[in-house]
Amino acid sequence: xxxxxxxxxxxxxxxxxxxxxxxxxxxxxxxxxxxxxxxxxxxxxxxxxxxxxxxxxxxxxxxxxxxxxxxxxxxxxxxxxxxxxxxxxxxxxxxxxxxxxxxxxxxxxxxxxxxxxxxxxxxxxxxxxxxxxxxxxxxxxxxxxxxxxxxxxxxxxxxxxxxxxxxxxxxxxxxxxxxxxxxxxxxxxxxxxxxxxxxxxxxxxxxxxxxxxxxxxxxxxxxxxxxxxxxxxxxxxxxxxxxxxxxxxxxxxxxxxxxxxxxxxxxxxxxxxxxxxxxxxxxxxxxxxxxxxxxxxxxxxx
Amino acid sequence: xxxxxxxxxxxxxxxxxxxxxxxxxxxxxxxxxxxxxxxxxxxxxxxxxxxxxxxxxxxxxxxxxxxxxxxxxxxxxxxxxxxxxxxxxxxxxxxxxxxxxxxxxxxxxxxxxxxxxxxxxxxxxxxxxxxxxxxxxxxxxxxxxxxxxxxxxxxxxxxxxxxxxxxxxxxxxxxxxxxxxxxxxxxxxxxxxxxxxxxxxxxxxxxxxxxxxxxxxxxxxxxxxxxxxxxxxxxxxxxxxxxxxxxxxxxxxxxxxxxxxxxxxxxxxxxxxxxxxxxxxxxxxxxxxxxxxxxxxxxxxxxxxxxxxxxxxxxxxxxxxxxxxxxxxxxxxxxxxxxxxxxxxxxxxxxxxxxxxxxxxxxxxxxxxxxxxxxxxxxxxxxxxxxxxxxxxxxxxxxxxxxxxxxxxxxxxxxxxxxxxxxxxxxxxxxxxxxxxxxxxxxxxxxxxxxxxxxxxxxxxxxxxxxxxx
Numbered sequence: 209x210x211x212x213x214x215x216x217x218x219x220x221x222x223x224x225x226x227x228x229x230x231x232x233x234x235x236x237x238x239x240x241x242x243x244x245x246x247x248x249x250x251x252x253x254x255x256x257x258x259x260x261x262x263x264x265x266x267x268x269x270x271x272x273x274x275x276x277x278x279x280x281x282x283x284x285x286x287x288x289x290x291x292x293x294x295x296x297x298x299x300x301x302x303x304x305x306x307x308x309x310x311x312x313x314x315x316x317x318x319x320x321x322x323x324x325x326x327x328x329x330x331x332x333x334x335x336x337x338x339x340x341x342x343x344x345x346x347x348x349x350x351x352x353x354x355x356x357x358x359x360x361x362x363x364x365x366x367x368x369x370x371x372x373x374x375x376x377x378x379x380x381x382x383x384x385x386x387x388x389x390x391x392x393x394x395x396x397x398x399x400x401x402x403x404x405x406x407x408x409x410x411x412x413x414x415x416x417x418x419x420x421x422x423x424x425x426x427x428x429x430x431x432x433x434x435x436x437x438x439x440x441x442x443x444x445x446x447x448x449x450x451x452x453x454x455x456x457x458x459x460x461x462x463x464x465x466x467x468x469x470x471x472x473x474x475x476x477x478x479x480x481x482x483x484x485x486x487x488x489x490x491x492x493x494x495x496x497x498x499x500x501x502x503x504x505x506x507x508x509x510x
Numbered sequence: 511x512x513x514x515x516x517x518x519x520x521x522x523x524x525x526x527x528x529x530x531x532x533x534x535x536x537x538x539x540x541x542x543x544x545x546x547x548x549x550x551x552x553x554x555x556x557x558x559x560x561x562x563x564x565x566x567x568x569x570x571x572x573x574x575x576x577x578x579x580x581x582x583x584x585x586x587x588x589x590x591x592x593x594x595x596x597x598x599x600x601x602x603x604x605x606x607x608x609x610x611x612x613x614x615x616x617x618x619x620x621x622x623x624x625x626x627x628x629x630x631x632x633x634x635x636x637x638x639x640x641x642x643x644x645x646x647x648x649x650x651x652x653x654x655x656x657x658x659x660x661x662x663x664x665x666x667x668x669x670x671x672x673x674x675x676x677x678x679x680x681x682x683x684x685x686x687x688x689x690x691x692x693x694x695x696x697x698x699x700x701x702x703x704x705x706x707x708x709x710x711x712x713x714x715x716x717x718x719x720x721x722x723x724x725x726x727x728x729x730x731x732x733x734x735x736x737x738x739x740x741x742x743x744x745x746x747x748x749x750x751x752x753x754x755x756x757x758x759x760x761x762x763x764x765x766x767x768x769x770x771x772x773x774x775x776x777x778x779x780x781x782x783x784x785x786x787x788x789x790x791x792x793x794x795x796x797x798x799x800x801x802x803x804x805x806x807x808x809x810x811x812x813x814x815x816x817x818x819x820x821x822x823x824x825x826x827x828x829x830x831x832x833x834x835x836x837x838x839x840x841x842x843x844x845x846x847x848x849x850x851x852x853x854x855x856x857x858x859x860x861x862x863x864x865x866x867x868x869x870x871x872x873x874x875x876x877x878x879x880x881x882x883x884x885x886x887x888x889x890x891x892x893x894x895x896x897x898x899x900x901x902x903x904x905x906x907x908x909x910x911x912x913x914x915x916x917x918x919x920x921x922x923x924x925x926x927x928x929x930x931x932x933x934x935x936x937x938x939x940x941x942x943x944x945x946x947x948x949x950x951x952x953x954x955x956x957x958x959x960x961x962x963x964x965x966x967x968x969x970x971x972x973x974x975x976x977x978x979x980x
Contacts, residue, residue, distance in 0.1 A: 233555040237541050290793065407563035408533060411541075411559040
């Protein structure tokens, strides 16, 4: 899919995603080795975005499985359309009656109905959920398992099973094997420790807040109309705010939002008043806001 | 060739307690093969992505990586250029020369003329093995071993060979400028090689020292009596306990995945179907009930056993998902619940709070009897058969009334009582220790003087105690 690490970087850039050399290397390796990537890192550094961009540059559809507490196999893999099955049996009641009308005995009748079972347990009545969709897909896909740490450990174990051989067995239909091994990206915010098994299976990528140079590049890419001077000031300020020991330090997406709103306000440079009034774009907790306000002159000092 | 080096590196990572499975090791080899060796940072990323799965292990990885993989940058610009792909014309010239004169160059000279950095390194490592580099112990031996390796590789002969080559070139009437360039090239390479030898020996020493230090340190800490820990060691121990907790959790994760959904609940399905004229439109399943135990910890937080309480609290709260509910009490003589702190603060901060700022008087003498009787008065009704009580204390009651009846009363209500004593067994029942009076009410009494013992006990509990015929 990719010839070299440089090519990965190149193509991500054209998809408007700044991939550091480290990120590009891991993506390259994942594509080469057919391994899932497990991305960890604070919220808002572009973990999900990476998966989306990966789908874009590799020209594959993206299938997304959003994890949450209580997610189970039924919602992740497949479910029988039970109501539809019932509806059909009700509608076909007469047909079924005919079928067994001349059955000499009860066991015979049962055997005949059993012989028709396939009709009711077929793909027609199966509703595939993201995992099965990824396995059934005709073309190679990118499978994003978002926030795997939100799901329960049991689900993780199940996912591990699917990821290790890309096949699932539906008892009524037999084993379904993936036609193309999907590129899998898992993201985690570290809400809890993931199991060793899953980590072992994946290539591990830790994305932290970007270095100033990278962040500048990102902002100028995402908010092209921003004046150069302002972009630099924004990055410097955000980097300093991150150093303040906040409950939730501003993420990349928030600094982009901030930059965007400054552009809309037609700002040319950062002054305390302007920062004060737009700070909520960047910092979301009351306590954090207070803290940043208190340290405003330090944040704006160059 | 490089693979061997990587495997050795992995061995050391494992010794530093990174958990690396064989499949991950294979991944590392495949990944490094895929990205090649040209770029050191990319190579490092490939190794890190396949081997380091925990952010906290990254530091160890970085440190060891630098000890293992030659940093050409550190050798200096000139040397790096000399080891890089040299001017092809020089190479050509040398090729032609050796062919025309039928020169028999030994392998090492050959390497010196053409080899790349990693091949040179392999030669040095082989040489190191020959001279018994594993005996290296002190810094003073670095020079000695460097010489031994150079001798072993017979660098003198290589130098002679090279001098011979240059003489030949001169005899052929090569123009002096070009001759100087070739001489310069070969000398630079020879110098680079010498420096690589020395660097190899130095890093070997560092690696050895690091390995030794790390191991001693860990062993010593894990087996040191808890009361004897200094403030610094307490801080380090937190990491050890966190590691322990992870180990126990990992072991649990290996358990077979439990059935998520239970079997058909016929009764409820039929009742539900009445609404649909007897057609079972909605299926009801019996959720399999997972019986996770409730846990109550009661910790003595008087000075003598505070460290033990600290680590036990940390361990228990890090393992929280193994229990359906954890409540914690601390006492000296007055007893207070500190569970609330754990839901507000991070585990570690909550523990500090429980040990210093809970509403108990930290300065009086411990009185187990009073604490238990107070507990019985206020909490007895909240106890049930799913609850296990974990008591941590030395049972040194300062000659107060032991009030063992209170503990017996508690035992009648719960699944079991487990007593962990941070004092060695020889002291039980001696002096003001009243453990023998409490022991009959306990299902299990264990000594836990060190973190390793504590880990063993808790591990045992999680693995066996709650699974034994419920």
